[in-house]
Amino acid sequence: MEQARRHARLVLELARLPVARLRFEERRNPEGIRRAHALFTRRHPRYKLIRNKTMGIALIDLSAFGGQPGGYLHLVRRSGHAGPQSRKAAARGYQLRRIDRNEHVDEIHAIHTSCEQRQGRPMDQSYLVRKERFENPPHFECHGVFDAANRLVAYCSMGRYGNFVATDQLMGYKSQDGIMYLLLAKIICRLIEEREVDYFMYDTFLGAQPGLRDFKRRVGFRPYRARYELA
Template structure:
């Protein structure tokens, strides 16, 4: 006889499967010409079994995407969208008004500052920090398809950063972290990157991991920045 707990679990899985089946489907392309070994490795990571939901591939269901093509190369349309959300736009402007600035960086020039960010908080999104972040790196070996952007305060200190890869017709965050404060620095970081990608028109989509398995606070943050859930079908070319 099935226990109430098992019935509840089966019903939750059925509800989740139904929700995911209704998501729009997007085709994302990994282009090996950008960096053959690095791109193949990334493709394997994206398509391996999900750590929690073994019936799905790692980053295929409920992935968080912004369709950059919807704005026709004009960031103003995107900024109008996030202003309507009532939070991301004002928070980004607040950070800029307080002297925060974004620029592309070489992580090897900021190892101490990045480690300080990683160890500035014991928990994030209600979960303990992964121990791998608490070990200070001696160097970063960024591949040719990977870049990093940092937010600096008025004194020139790095306070947040985002490393991301350009894989083909999409770019995706790799590591994204900053100090916890109320200055809106994470909104400034992501909105600035999205606006730059829209202007460049070099990729069609921007990904920030998935909604599947994310904590409620993180899911809400992604929605405010303009990310929406999709199902992904990948090809390696």
């Protein structure tokens, strides 16, 4: 009975979420975009009544800032954490650069194997195997944070699917320097300035551990319901 009540509360909460209309554009990479659309809209592995990435999606509405990243920075400053953390990282010499992952294979593997658990869960075995080469489809890009010694300490690969960008892999060394806040804040500011997409997605709130949900909120992500179209 209690489980049924929890399920009913969850359904009610999800139904109240704002709706984001997200568009996949095949022209960017026909095969890759169709494959991603199928992944995002297949049945959820745990909640069978909903689609995979449709409920509780972690999004930032980039269009709300009118091309001015200052509005976003003001928003995260009010959280009392994300703004100061990203500024702390910058003050300590960390910098963001766009990278080709194939030029940093060993550094990425070192990041993946630097910690046995993340968010209270063991690292997925796929991350522990050193990749010889990463695929670089045309709609993908990757950004990395480097320390003052020019060592890669965090990275984010992401796909530009249409009117939205979604993270693919996001990882870094455990640190008190705010490097993950810097990584995302810089990417978000660039996307706002470019004015090429409407939304930035970082997976979902649904099923995420409490610490990760809190991190997403501090960076400015909010839960949405997503409606997809393939164009």
